[in-house]
Amino acid sequence: MIGVDWGTTSFRAYRLRGRTVLDRLALPLGILSVTEGRFEQALQDAVAPWLADGERRILMSGMIGSRQGWIEAPYLPCPAATADLAGALIRVPFDTAELLLVPGLTATDPAGVPEVMRGEEVQIFGALDSASADTTVCLPGSHSKWAHVASGSIESFSTHLTGEAFAALRSHTILGRLMQADAPPDADAFHRGVLRSAAPGGLLHHLFGVRTLGLFAQLPEAASASYLSGLLIGHEVHAAAAGSNVLLIGAGALCELYGQAIALCGGSATLAKADAAAQGLALIGEQAAWTSRSS
Amino acid sequence: MIGVDWGTTSFRAYRLRGRTVLDRLALPLGILSVTEGRFEQALQDAVAPWLADGERRILMSGMIGSRQGWIEAPYLPCPAATADLAGALIRVPFDTAELLLVPGLTATDPAGVPEVMRGEEVQIFGALDSASADTTVCLPGSHSKWAHVASGSIESFSTHLTGEAFAALRSHTILGRLMQADAPPDADAFHRGVLRSAAPGGLLHHLFGVRTLGLFAQLPEAASASYLSGLLIGHEVHAAAAGSNVLLIGAGALCELYGQAIALCGGSATLAKADAAAQGLALIGEQAAWTSRSS
Numbered sequence: 001m002i003g004v005d006w007g008t009t010s011f012r013a014y015r016l017r018g019r020t021v022l023d024r025l026a027l028p029l030g031i032l033s034v035t036e037g038r039f040e041q042a043l044q045d046a047v048a049p050w051l052a053d054g055e056r057r058i059l060m061s062g063m064i065g066s067r068q069g070w071i072e073a074p075y076l077p078c079p080a081a082t083a084d085l086a087g088a089l090i091r092v093p094f095d096t097a098e099l100l101l102v103p104g105l106t107a108t109d110p111a112g113v114p115e116v117m118r119g120e121e122v123q124i125f126g127a128l129d130s131a132s133a134d135t136t137v138c139l140p141g142s143h144s145k146w147a148h149v150a151s152g153s154i155e156s157f158s159t160h161l162t163g164e165a166f167a168a169l170r171s172h173t174i175l176g177r178l179m180q181a182d183a184p185p186d187a188d189a190f191h192r193g194v195l196r197s198a199a200p201g202g203l204l205h206h207l208f209g210v211r212t213l214g215l216f217a218q219l220p221e222a223a224s225a226s227y228l229s230g231l232l233i234g235h236e237v238h239a240a241a242a243g244s245n246v247l248l249i250g251a252g253a254l255c256e257l258y259g260q261a262i263a264l265c266g267g268s269a270t271l272a273k274a275d276a277a278a279q280g281l282a283l284i285g286e287q288a289a290w291t292s293r294s295s
Numbered sequence: 296m297i298g299v300d301w302g303t304t305s306f307r308a309y310r311l312r313g314r315t316v317l318d319r320l321a322l323p324l325g326i327l328s329v330t331e332g333r334f335e336q337a338l339q340d341a342v343a344p345w346l347a348d349g350e351r352r353i354l355m356s357g358m359i360g361s362r363q364g365w366i367e368a369p370y371l372p373c374p375a376a377t378a379d380l381a382g383a384l385i386r387v388p389f390d391t392a393e394l395l396l397v398p399g400l401t402a403t404d405p406a407g408v409p410e411v412m413r414g415e416e417v418q419i420f421g422a423l424d425s426a427s428a429d430t431t432v433c434l435p436g437s438h439s440k441w442a443h444v445a446s447g448s449i450e451s452f453s454t455h456l457t458g459e460a461f462a463a464l465r466s467h468t469i470l471g472r473l474m475q476a477d478a479p480p481d482a483d484a485f486h487r488g489v490l491r492s493a494a495p496g497g498l499l500h501h502l503f504g505v506r507t508l509g510l511f512a513q514l515p516e517a518a519s520a521s522y523l524s525g526l527l528i529g530h531e532v533h534a535a536a537a538g539s540n541v542l543l544i545g546a547g548a549l550c551e552l553y554g555q556a557i558a559l560c561g562g563s564a565t566l567a568k569a570d571a572a573a574q575g576l577a578l579i580g581e582q583a584a585w586t587s588r589s590s
Contacts, residue, residue, distance in 0.1 A: 111494040113504040114511045143503060159507075160499040164468045172463040173456065199406040202534025203498050204455040204527065208438060209408040212454075216409045232499065239497025 001057040001294065002047055002097070003281030006064035007119055008032055011042075014278040015050050016285070021278050023050070031069045039070035040094060051096050056292045058094070059285045061102040061277070062119030065090065075106035075116060079153040082125050082280075086287035098292040102284060107156050115157055119277070120145045120249075124154060126280025127249045127272035136244040138262075138269075140233075140254045142167075146240040160236045166229060175207065178214040179225045189223035190257060193230020194237075194264045203235050233261045241267060249276050296352040297342055297392070298576030301359035302414055303327055306337075309573040310345050311580070316573050318345070326364045334365035335389060346391050351587045353389070354580045356397035356572070357414030360385065370401035370411055374448040377420050377575075381582035393587040397579060402451050410452055414572070415440045415544075419449060421575025422544045422567035431539040433557075433564075435528075435549045437462075441535040455531045461524055470502065473509040474520045484518035485552060488525020489532075489559045498530050528556045536562060544571050 003014040009030035015023040027046060034042045044051075047058070065073035073090045090101040104118035120139050124147055128135060139145045142163035148155045170176045196206055210228050213219035219227055237258070246262050248255045249272045259269040273279075298309040304325035310318040322341060329337050339346075342353070360368035368385045384395040399413035415434050419442055423430060434440045437458035443450045465471045491501055505523050508514035514522055532553070541557050543550040544567045554564040568574075 109494075109496060109500075109504075111491065111496075113491070114507040114513070115503075116507055116510065158496060158500050159503040160497070161468065161470075161502040162499050165464065165499060165502065168463040168467040169460065172467045173459045175456075196406065196408070199404075200534070201404060201406075201453060202455070202530055204457050204460060204531050205404075205453050205534055207456040207460065208410075208454040209404075212409040212411055215411065218409070235497055236499050239495070239500055 001059060001282070001285045002050055002055050003278050003285065004043070004047075004058060004060040004062075004064075005119060005122065005277035005281070006031060006060055006062045006069070008063045008068075011046065012277060013047055014275070014281065015055065016278065016282050019279060019282040021275060024278075031063050031066070037070070039064065043094070043099075044096065056097050057285070057290055057294060058097050058099045059089075059102065059281050059288065060092070060099065061122040061281060065101050065104060065118055071101060073101050073103040073118075076103045078105055078107040078157070079150075079155045080105055080121070081153040082283050083287055084153075085121065085125075086284045086289075089284075089288055098290060100288055100290075102281075105154060105157070109156075109158060115159060117145055117147075117157060117159070120147070121154060122280035122284065123249050123276040124149065124280070125283055126278065127247060127276035135247050136241050137247045137249060138240070138258060139249045140258045141250065144236060158240060160240065162232050162236045166232050169207065169232075170225060170228060175210045175224070175228060178211065178221045179228075180222050183222040183225060186220075186223035186226040187260075189219060189226040190230040190260070191264060192219075193227040193232075194234035194261045195230075196227075197231050197234025197238060198265070203231070206231050206235075229257065230261065233257060234265065237261045237265045237267070245270070247272055296354060296577070296580045297345055297350050298573055298580065299338070299342075299353060299355040299357075299359075300414060300417065300572035300576070301326060301355055301357045301364070303358045303363075306341065307572060308342055309570070309576065310350065311573065311577050313581075314574060314577045316570055319573075326358050326361070332365070334359065338389070338394075339391065351392050352580070352585055353392050353394045354384075354397065354576050354583065355387070355394065356417040356576060360396050360399060360413055366396060368396050368398040368413075371398045373400055373402040373452070374445075374450045375400055375416070376448045377578050378582055379448075380416065380420075381579050381584075384579075384583055393585060395583055395585075397576075400449060400452070404451075404453060410454060412440055412442075412452060412454070415442070416449060417575035417579065418544050418571040419444065419575070420578055421573065422542060422571035430542050431536050432542045432544060433535070433553060434544045435553045436545065439531060453535060455535065457527050457531045461527050464502065464527075465520060465523060470505045470519070470523060473506065473516045474523075475517050478517040478520060481515075481518035481521040482555075484514060484521040485525040485555065486559060487514075488522040488527075489529035489556045490525075491522075492526050492529025492533060493560070498526070501526050501530075524552065525556065528552060529560065532556045532560045532562070540565070542567055
């Protein structure tokens with residue numbers, strides 16, 4: 001089987017035999033980069049060698065199933081287990097192989113506000129130890145996701161606009177004037193930002209402190225971006241899961257920062273094994289109602 | 296006397312006789328708009344008719360006393376009363392009149408992070424009823440200020456980056472994609488945003504809700520900017536002064552929104568009388584050690 005994790009800015013494909021990754025592919029071919037919505041052609045080109053080698057099943061997940069993607073898949077409501085996802089796969093017309101799409105998930109927060117994810121649900125199931133009990137999972141990013149998993153189901157989740165807020169505040173407010181684009185990460189300033197997030201006054205007040213600490217030379221200019229990052233991640237961690245044991249899924253550097261922030265906020269973090277998306281696609285693929293024969 | 300409230304983006308001058316405003320001037324001549332730092336010439340040109348008419352004393356306040364302004368005035372520490380400000384005026388060389396500059400104020404929040412204001416201190420004293428006891432004052436804006444006044448002194452204050460965060464989030468994140476630049480304010484959406492700010496989950500989570508409510512057609516696209524505004528102002532009000540009686544200083548439309556938000560958060564608000572800056576400059580001018588004779 002071929003598993004494809006197709007997001008807004010990235011395209012990752014895996015040639016799978018059971019849960020073993022035989023081959024892999026990462027292209028800068030996020031759905032926003034596919035010219036005129038030629039998704040079929042893009043997929044065809046990307047995995048042509050594997051198709052030529054006999055693969056006949058493709059399972060896709062991620063933003064490719066959104067309104068901006070190839071086909072809009074209705075969200076499946078939480079709680080949802082892998083069997084629920086496998087039972088709700090969307091069949092997508094494709095010439096040279098059978099192509100199925102994993103739907104995203106939706107949930108409602110206690111105040112009735114909807115939540116959505118597309119692709120993270122596959123990574124979460126792929127990252128979980130089959131023996132694991134209740135787990136809090138975090139996928140850091142532009143739109144960080146925090147999910148609560150119990151009895152093999154994603155029960156609920158919440159999204160935090162942390163990464164995107166960081167970029168907007170750094171590049172488009174007075175805070176950025178003190179920052180240097182090429183400054184290396186500053187671990188001490190990051191820690192100070194995280195600790196500051198626990199103080200009263202609220203995030204909007206804490207943000208102004210990034211400027212005043214700089215004005216009063218209490219924070220080096222080269223360190224202010226790291227301080228801002230710590231402040232925002234700290235606010236996210238406090239709101240989402242202070243004190244929990246958190247399973248982190250994602251790229252090394254950002255997960256490392258989240259691990260530090262979680263520890264400073266009184267919790268503990270474990271980094272998920274790599275290839276969570278590939279493992280999740282394999283798991284769901286095992287339960288899918290394929291009509292073609294496996295190669 | 297001439298009073299000048301000279302900020303980052305605006306220049307307001309008042310011809311005063313005691314506390315009476317005889318004449319006034321508002322120019323788009325904020326310190327960022329003054330070519331090559333020719334502040335002396337700009338002031339000379341702006342108030343030339345009043346100088347020609349015999350005025351010999353000018354008192355300035357605002358960002359004109361910052362590093363980006365004419366002369367950098369050291370901040371005066373809180374607590375500070377009008378007499379403290381009057382005793383710390385900075386003399387600025389100027390040909391045709393005696394020119395004094397009100398210093399800004401600094402304070403330290405409970406966690407040791409510095410706070411600064413330049414110009415708002417004058418508006419606060421100008422807005423206070425001389426008979427008023429302890430007062431919480433709010434000046435809404437790009438960098439909203441909340442001050443606590445007791446026994447005629449500004450005891451402490453805090454700044455919230457609310458207005459600037461709103462602009463950055465609206466124009467430079469995915470939230471803006473749902474917004475229409477020319478949509479009229481939506482009072483109902485603003486209220487919903489304020490009420491949402493009281494829910495758990497934190498601001499970064501609430502921000503993502505602006506998107507999902509739009510995606511699920513639970514918030515009209517034309518209303519999402521007002522919802523975002525309510526969310527941010529609500530977070531500010533909860534952090535700064537939930538439940539207080541607040542004296543609001545500033546322009547009508549924004550103060551109106553803050554008044555609604557404060558009421559929704561369980562407090563009450565009073566709008567300060569107009570010309571707070573002129574009144575404050577007059578008050579401080581009365582206590583200043585002028586060497587020239589009044590005209």
